[in-house]
Amino acid sequence: MTAGRQEKIRLGFLTAIEAPAQGFLGGLLVTNHLGRPLEFQCTSPVKPNRTQELLYGKTLRPFVLAELIGKTLLEKAGVKPQVVLVEQQLLLELRNHIASPLACVFREDDVEQESNDLSWGRQILRVSVDHTADIERLRDQLAVLPNDVDLFEPFQRVDQALKEALGSGAAA
Amino acid sequence: MNGSPAIPTDSDGGTQQTGNPPVMLPAISEVHLPALYRPQRTHRIDPPQSDAIPSPKVTPAPVELSTDLFASGLNGALRRSPKIDCASVPLLNRVSFAARWQESRSNVKTFKLTFPDGIEFLPPPKSAEEREELRSILPPQPGGGSQPPEEMQLTRIQPPDDALSLEDRLFYVLQPPLETWLAGQELIMPFEPFPYQYEGIGWMFSQKSALLADEMGLGKTMQTITAVRLLLRSGQVSRILLVCPKPLIPNWQREFKLWAEELPVTTLEGDAARRKMLWTMPGIPILLANYEVVVRDFETLADEPPKYDLVILDEAQRIKNRDSRTAAMIRSIPRRRSWTLTGTPIENRPEEMASLFEFMEVVPPRSTPDIKRLTQLSEHYVLRRTKDLVMSDLPPRLDRDAYLDLNPAQQHAYQTAEKDGVIQLNELGESISVQHVFELVLRLKQITNFDPLTGDSAKLDRLAADMEEISNSGGKAILFSQWTKCIDWLAARLERFNPLVYHGKVPTKKREPILSRFKDDPTCPLLLMSYGTGAVGLNLQFAGYVFLFDRWWNPAVEDQAINRAHRVGQKTQVIVTKFICKNTIEERIDRVLNEKRRLFAQVLGEGDNTNVSLSMNAAEIFGLFDLKAKDGNETRKILPKAG
Structure with a gap:
């Protein structure tokens, strides 16, 4: 028996939900390579005002999700993830603000695999077009994961945790 | 100022705004105002000399005022001196904004939860061959055979009803599903648990107070051992006392070896000095003891009783009589979690449950809950399944x-x-x-x-x-x-x-x-x-x-x-x-x-x-x-x- 952690890699699962009245709420779950949680962090709800809605137009959601929520969560994380995984393509924009490789996870059946994509079990990892070199970094760092790993499952936990936080009002 | 349009004025010398017909000042005579009535300063705006700014077209303002009077001179108002103020107005040379907006990044508040360190029991497999030796466990599927991961029914750990703080609730919500946790990557299981066993493990894991009252043969022991394993693994507990009747000690030892071979289980035995050493020795994750020894030894340890994260009572009906010495001594063990195991929480009277609930600290000491209250408590703190309920594939x-x-x-x-x-x-x-x-x-x-x-x-x-x-x-x-x-x-x-x-x-x-x-x-x-x-x-x-x-x-x-x-x-x-x-x-x-x-x-x-x-x-x-x-x-x- 040995004490202490033996994480091979720290994975960050970042996602955000939108509550109609309260705005956007983001959560980051950092796990070890076996999916065991190491740290969780969520934001208070972020609600853009009318001026921001008008002036940002279509760029509002990427701005709020990536720059405001994603960047804040990663900056404040005590346990820094070595790889960040997202399930919303808009969050790929976040890669421009952080140093860690970041990929969006798709189900194999949901998208056509592109040349820069990385296939992982029954999932496809897609990186930002401006950071295609991330593919090789991801391939190296994710090598410790089993092939049948379900990369979507931790997002379900984050989603559930965000709903708990929203319901408790603690994040407000 | 011949040729200049006359400026109609009101009695105060201002511009006439009334509906009266404008007073036309005939050019009978031209009266020059005395110097007193002349503006003290006259402004003459000359065309700008600078070539840098395009010259606007400027009409010079009249510098002298003249007033025509009627010849009769009856209109006394015209005798008043007009008040004329002149002010200089600088010309605009740039455009100003009515509203201004500048991008500013909002300060987003965050809430953080850090998970405790767990205890590593087994080093991860080192080679691919070694990995292959570990059989991946999937829960039994109704149709038989394994299914793709996304179709697998996962057992998620639910926060207990009495977990009120967000930290407590998120701790459970963010745990991985039991099936992936027990899938042979971290914890090796000798057999594939049944779905109801996954449910029982998850329930016990999240309960501070629990009575597992499954029918005999459904695997209370295995569920308890696995839940203990997960609690130790996740850092929730580090010191556990398991109390059972003396004849069942070998059974627990055997079951621990089967279901969690990596867990070091220490049996409390030997003379009083050795037992005292075992009670007080740090670093014993699981201490196995029988009721008689616990009662005897805790009397001598009353001054400084050892504290436990979890106390488990097997065949917990042994404390059904709350006035008994055994029940009183067991209740005095300092602990954070209290689990009881029995297939027969009621042997003769429902009140016997009250004694178990008192140990589980879900009713106040000496309270006597009625049947209705006992039923309510059972819904929260008792998990009981029978073969009829959980083995649906068994013919009726x-x-x-x-x-x-x-x-x-x-x-x-x-x-x-x-x-x-x-x-x-x-x-x-x-x-x-x-x-x-x-x-x-x-x-x-x-x-x-x-x-x-x-x-x-x-x-x-x-x-x-x-x-x-x-x-x-x-x-x-x-x-x-x-x-x-x-x-x-x-x-x-x-x-x-x-x-x-x-x-x-x-x-x-x-x-x-x-x-x-x-x-x-x-x-x-x-x-x-x-x-x-x-x-x-x-x-x-x-x-x-x-x-x-x-x-x-x-x-x-x-x-x-x-x-x-x-x-x-x-x-x-x-x-x-x-x-x-x-x-x-x-x-x-x-x-x-x-x-x-x-x-x-x-x-x-x-x-x-x-x-x-x-x-x-x-x-x-x-x-x-x-x-x-x-x-x-x-x-x-x-x-x-x-x-």
Whole structure:
């Protein structure tokens, strides 16, 4: 028996939900390579005002999700993830603000695999077009994961945790 | 200023705004205002000289004012001096904004939860070969076979009802599903748990106070060990005390070795000095102790009792009497979590549950919750499943109670025996014991099986009729009786069915061939067994019919007997026929046992059929007869002596 952690890699699962009245709420779950949680962090709800809605137009959601929520969560994380995984393509924009490789996870059946994509079990990892070199970094760092790993499952936990936080009002 | 338009003014010298016709100042005379009335400063705006700014077209303002008066001079208002102020107005040379907006990044607040360090028990596999040796465990699927990960039904750990803070709730919500946790990557499982076992493990993991009351055989031990494993692994607990009856210590040691070989389990044994050392030694994750030792040692450790993250009581009905020394001492153990395990949380009275709940710290000390409150508490803190509920793929068990009228000869023998027996018991008065009553009950039960004089038997008649049908359809039946004599008696009378006999008087060497023959020989459709020998440990799932020729004292034993046939592997429904003779002791016994079952179900929910402690107690055995002792001229009901 040995004490202490033996994480091979720290994975960050970042996602955000939108509550109609309260705005956007983001959560980051950092796990070890076996999916065991190491740290969780969520934001208070972020609600853009009318001026921001008008002036940002279509760029509002990427701005709020990536720059405001994603960047804040990663900056404040005590346990820094070595790889960040997202399930919303808009969050790929976040890669421009952080140093860690970041990929969006798709189900194999949901998208056509592109040349820069990385296939992982029954999932496809897609990186930002401006950071295609991330593919090789991801391939190296994710090598410790089993092939049948379900990369979507931790997002379900984050989603559930965000709903708990929203319901408790603690994040407000 | 000839040629200049006259400026109409009001009495204050301002621009006339009224609806009066403008005063036209005829050019009769031109009056030059004295210097007093002239503006002190005159402004002349000259065209700008600079070439840098394009020159606007500017019309010079008049620097002198002249006022024309009517010749009559009647209009006194015109005599007033006009007030004229002049101010300089700088020219705009740039555009200003009406509104201004500048991008500013909002300050987003965050909430953080850091998980505690768990304990690593086993190093991860080092090589690919080693990894392959670990079998990946998938939960059993209804259709059989494994399914793709996304279709797998996952058991998520739910936050307990009493977890109110967001931190507590998120701790559970963010744990991985049990199936992935136990999938052989981190924790090796020797067998694949059933879905209800995953549910039980998840429930226990999240409970600070828990009573696992699963039916015997559903794996309370395995669920407890696995939940303990996960708690240790996730850093929730680091020091556990498991208390069980002394004879069960080897069982727990064996089960820990099987289900969690990596967990170091220390058994509290040896002399007082060694035990004291074990109590106080740090770094013992799991300490296994029996009730007697815990009670004895905690008296000496009262000044500085060791503290535990989790205390587990196996066979927790040992503390049902809250005033007992055992219960009081066990309750005094400092702990953060309290789990109890028992298949029989209620043995006689629902109040016994209160003592368990007091240990679990879900009711205040000395409180006496009523049945309604106990039921509410059970919903939150008790998990009880029966085979009926969790093994849905097992073919159904159909119970048929066959109420039979005694044959005339039996009826006569029974009435005589009962009348004489009760008279004899009443005559015993205060010296009566439960043994006396018991003997009468046995005698009456034997008569309901068959009349010893004539051999008449309503049960035999019914059994023979049923066996004709079963035999003709190629079925197999097992019959249970309390008495070997009765079994032998039946075997002689059912020769045409070629019955096989299996009871305690059959030599051990001959028993296995008997079972093999019953299984393989189509000419042997009937196996006659005694409860004592045949009720436990046999797999007879190829038999579709079970007869309970007479009733056992305890439905748990009856169910054990029935479960020889109704068990995993059974392909068809199992028809269970219980023979009950009307207006006899059998009906009264049946009523008492059913009342106990009802009481149990009322508190703990539906379904218990192997409750080993539902046996009839002395008072209930006395209650089968209306026994009265003479006390002078009056009679008094006879009850068993206390204790």
